[in-house]
Amino acid sequence: MGLDDELTAHIDAIRGTVAGSSTVVAEVAALLCSCFEQGGKLLICGNGGSAADAQHFAAEFVNHLRFDRRALPAIALSTDTSVLTSIANDRRYEEVFARQVEAIGAAGDVLIAISTSGASANVLAALGAGRQRGLFTVGFTGELGAERMAPDCDLLLAVPSRETARIQECHEFVYHVIAGMVEEQLFGGVVSAKTEIARSN
DSSP: OOHHHHHHHHHHHHHHHHHHHHHHHHHHHHHHHHHHHTTOOEEEEOSTHHHHHHHHHHHHHHSOSSSOOOOOOEEETTOOHHHHHHHHHHSOGGGTTHHHHHHHOOTTOEEEEEOSSSOOHHHHHHHHHHHHHTOEEEEEEEGGGHHHHGGGOSEEEEESOSOHHHHHHHHHHHHHHHHHHHHHHHHTTOOOHHHHHHHHO
C-alpha cells in the first residue's frame, strides 16, 4: 500500500469514527466531567500500543492539554512493572488489570478499557471487575471487537475498521478530543497565571 492509499485509509477511518461515534464521544466526556467533579478517578488499561495509549491518555489529565489547571486523577494500569509481573507470575496474566481495578477502583470511578480486537482476555477481565465494583465502564475497540466488549461496557466506541493501525490512530484522535472537551467544560473559564503575566507585559 502506497502513501496515498495509507492517507486515504486513515482519513476514511477518522471520518467513519466521527460519523458513527460523535454521540459516544460526547457521552464519555460528560461522564468524565461528572466523575472528576465528584472526586472520582479514571483508570485506563490496554496491551501493547494500547498500553502506550493508556499512558498517553492518562497524562493528558494528570498534566494538561490546553489549559494551565489543576491535575485530574487518571491512572494507566500498564505502568507498574512490579504489580504487573507479580500478578502475572503468582496468579494469571489475564488478571493483571482486573486485580488493580479490585485494589484501587471505587464506585463512581471510570474505567476505560482499550482493545483493538476486543478479544484481550485481561482487558475483558478488567471490564468485568469494574462492573462488579460499581465503576462506569467504557470500551474502545475496532469493528470486530464491539460484540465481545459490549456486554460489560456502559459506553462503547468501535472504530469502523479491522486494521490495528487505523483503529489505534482513531483512538488517539478521540482521546485528544475527549481530553479537550473535559478541560473546556471544567476549566474553560480559567486563565492561567502565565497568560495574565503575558497580557500585562
